[in-house]
Amino acid sequence: MTTFEAGWEAAVSAALDAAVPGSVELGALAYVERLLTALDHDPPRIWAAPGRWDGPLGQPEPGAPAWLELGPWERQAWAQRLAGFREAYERVADGAPTEDDLRMVHHHASEATYGDPAYGGNRGGGGWARIGFPEPLHPPAREGGEGATA
Amino acid sequence: MSDVDCDAVVVGSGPGGATAAEVLTAAGWSVIVLEKGRNHLLSLEAPHEPLRHFANDEIAAHRRFLLGPDPLLEPRTYRRTEADGERLAVGNVNNLPSTVGGGGIHADAKLPRFLEEDFCLRSTRGPVEGASVEDWPLAYDDLEPHYTAVEQLFGVAGDAEANPFAAWRSAPYPLPPGDDMPMAVVTSEAAERAGFHPYRAPTGINSIAADGRPACTDCGYCGGYGCPVQAKSDPIAALQRALRTGRCDLRPESYVTEIVRDASGRRATGVRYLDLREHPEPSVREVRAHHVVLAAGAFETPRLLLRQGLGGDLVGRYLTYHYQTFTVGIFGRDTGGERGRSVTHLHDDLLIDGPGLRAVAREAGLPWVRGGVVEHGAGHMPVEESTTYGPGEHHLPSMRDSALRRRFWVFTMQGEDLPQAANRIDLDPSVTDAWGLPAGRVTYAPHRHELVASAHAGPVHEAILRDAGAQAAFTATSPPQGDLDLHATANPLGIAPASKHVMGTARMGADPTTSVVSPEQRLWDCDNVLVCDSSVFVTSTGYNPTLTLAALAHRASTLLVGGGR
Numbered sequence: 001m002t003t004f005e006a007g008w009e010a011a012v013s014a015a016l017d018a019a020v021p022g023s024v025e026l027g028a029l030a031y032v033e034r035l036l037t038a039l040d041h042d043p044p045r046i047w048a049a050p051g052r053w054d055g056p057l058g059q060p061e062p063g064a065p066a067w068l069e070l071g072p073w074e075r076q077a078w079a080q081r082l083a084g085f086r087e088a089y090e091r092v093a094d095g096a097p098t099e100d101d102l103r104m105v106h107h108h109a110s111e112a113t114y115g116d117p118a119y120g121g122n123r124g125g126g127g128w129a130r131i132g133f134p135e136p137l138h139p140p141a142r143e144g145g146e147g148a149t150a
Numbered sequence: 151m152s153d154v155d156c157d158a159v160v161v162g163s164g165p166g167g168a169t170a171a172e173v174l175t176a177a178g179w180s181v182i183v184l185e186k187g188r189n190h191l192l193s194l195e196a197p198h199e200p201l202r203h204f205a206n207d208e209i210a211a212h213r214r215f216l217l218g219p220d221p222l223l224e225p226r227t228y229r230r231t232e233a234d235g236e237r238l239a240v241g242n243v244n245n246l247p248s249t250v251g252g253g254g255i256h257a258d259a260k261l262p263r264f265l266e267e268d269f270c271l272r273s274t275r276g277p278v279e280g281a282s283v284e285d286w287p288l289a290y291d292d293l294e295p296h297y298t299a300v301e302q303l304f305g306v307a308g309d310a311e312a313n314p315f316a317a318w319r320s321a322p323y324p325l326p327p328g329d330d331m332p333m334a335v336v337t338s339e340a341a342e343r344a345g346f347h348p349y350r351a352p353t354g355i356n357s358i359a360a361d362g363r364p365a366c367t368d369c370g371y372c373g374g375y376g377c378p379v380q381a382k383s384d385p386i387a388a389l390q391r392a393l394r395t396g397r398c399d400l401r402p403e404s405y406v407t408e409i410v411r412d413a414s415g416r417r418a419t420g421v422r423y424l425d426l427r428e429h430p431e432p433s434v435r436e437v438r439a440h441h442v443v444l445a446a447g448a449f450e451t452p453r454l455l456l457r458q459g460l461g462g463d464l465v466g467r468y469l470t471y472h473y474q475t476f477t478v479g480i481f482g483r484d485t486g487g488e489r490g491r492s493v494t495h496l497h498d499d500l501l502i503d504g505p506g507l508r509a510v511a512r513e514a515g516l517p518w519v520r521g522g523v524v525e526h527g528a529g530h531m532p533v534e535e536s537t538t539y540g541p542g543e544h545h546l547p548s549m550r551d552s553a554l555r556r557r558f559w560v561f562t563m564q565g566e567d568l569p570q571a572a573n574r575i576d577l578d579p580s581v582t583d584a585w586g587l588p589a590g591r592v593t594y595a596p597h598r599h600e601l602v603a604s605a606h607a608g609p610v611h612e613a614i615l616r617d618a619g620a621q622a623a624f625t626a627t628s629p630p631q632g633d634l635d636l637h638a639t640a641n642p643l644g645i646a647p648a649s650k651h652v653m654g655t656a657r658m659g660a661d662p663t664t665s666v667v668s669p670e671q672r673l674w675d676c677d678n679v680l681v682c683d684s685s686v687f688v689t690s691t692g693y694n695p696t697l698t699l700a701a702l703a704h705r706a707s708t709l710l711v712g713g714g715r
Binding site for chain 1: 188190202203204205206207208209210213214215216220222223367369370371378379403426427428429430488489530532533535536537541542543545546549550552556584
């Protein structure tokens, strides 16, 4: 993990946990790091792919791409968006976040806690378990995190 | 060498464009469909099987713009009236999906027909001051065969006998109704006790395996999501049929920027588009065609016409949504909204003329009042819910208690929105999209009629939900009511209409001085250009628009075929 400079983790973790208590234990920091580095991968790790289904309740086909391809204009938009996120996290780490920055942290902590584990948060579905949310019937590929096939 | 590339070029691949493509290719015409968005729906190679890019994934669908458009690329702007200045907000304003399949991808596919009266409201109810209530240039009877045809095409699941207010029909629904959401049965019984007539919603979702696609699995990720198993038929069924004729060429990432015309200016010879597969300088390409079919939706179709001064002075005007009234019941137990098709039951009673609504109108000094179809449903997005609760120690208890997910049930009234000339889409004077074209701008404020209808519906529905067992009930609206100036400063997008039902910006009519398209949906000033989306609606009615816009596209395309190439 190279996204956060030394010393960032503590401040960002504190902000994430302040927004959604318990989010860091469920992987919120990893979620944010994967988001900020999403374009370092090909395909970018923006949209987890469900793969191909053999039937209505089947499983993803082995070897299917774990992430959906972005179009070139979508890459442009995400590069712009992620640059904005990175600047906001710098302010968080520096102890000088704006209201918008804190709103972003709240949203990311929510995504990390209650979104699909493929994105690096909600470790083991623990976020869903703690609120009694049922596992999805048709999740995106669970192998979509670190080491995913392209 | 032919002087055209195809008989018809269709702009947009949503329910309107897909239906038009199906009709035209079935008649032997060659068609090119240009879609601005990406393709996540079906293979472009025969036999055009689903791509299966969709999953039960709130992050992709709702947080990361999988279905498009990305507001950083395609911003829209919003203001209530001209008094707000050039704009109040820039961003996601009523964004329908920009992807192959268009709005049909994200909808939960409720497909009711309109009533007979919906086509002749001016005649049956009369005018309303400050609004432009007009009759449509066609009657329900004219459209009925096309309603039947698109119900067959989409494989609509429903019970033809269930709704006592429904218009006559020449054929039953092709599929039986899908599974009921248990809480919808409870709230329907309560609605019946209040004298209402709830019924199982007709939906374009397979209740049984059909048309080569499986039955719905009731996964719960319906409204707002692409279907993981493609049980939603609208619009994949029509696109697949068109493509499988071998006469349809579907081109995603093709952004139409211009309707090309001949020297007279009154005849289209094709369109030009940007090839968005290329970056950062997309090539401009041209498709030459005998006919142009615009099906880009009631936001993008007028935006294209306005850029070229086509269609006359009324293009963009009479924009309508549905004025949405959300009555929320908080129950002491789980409502089961995490599984099912989001909405399985409806009631129409507040659209039907009767003593109660007449009294409401009389008291408000209005000639009449109509509400809208009421959807019995729920949502279940935990990420969205989490962003609703504030940070801190109360967050987790709130999520566990889950008043806004596990224990809630909502009546959503899609209230009839009266057309007003001042409500419109136009071109923002300075905001542009990623390709330098002016952004579309919404100017919209509801008529007093909508507020009166909503104010009546809220307490009525709160009482029904309490009777159904709700511990508490409250009502909210979109746009919100009250003093909005604070919101206009702090969160202006929060006061823009949330409704995705966008209609009426290229009105159809029999008189070229008061309409944009003819009864055959041809532009009056360029008659080989058809409009096959909800732009042509004369009134919004109080019903979900998709089936009707598809039926209109079916009718207009059938008439076009009848006239020859």
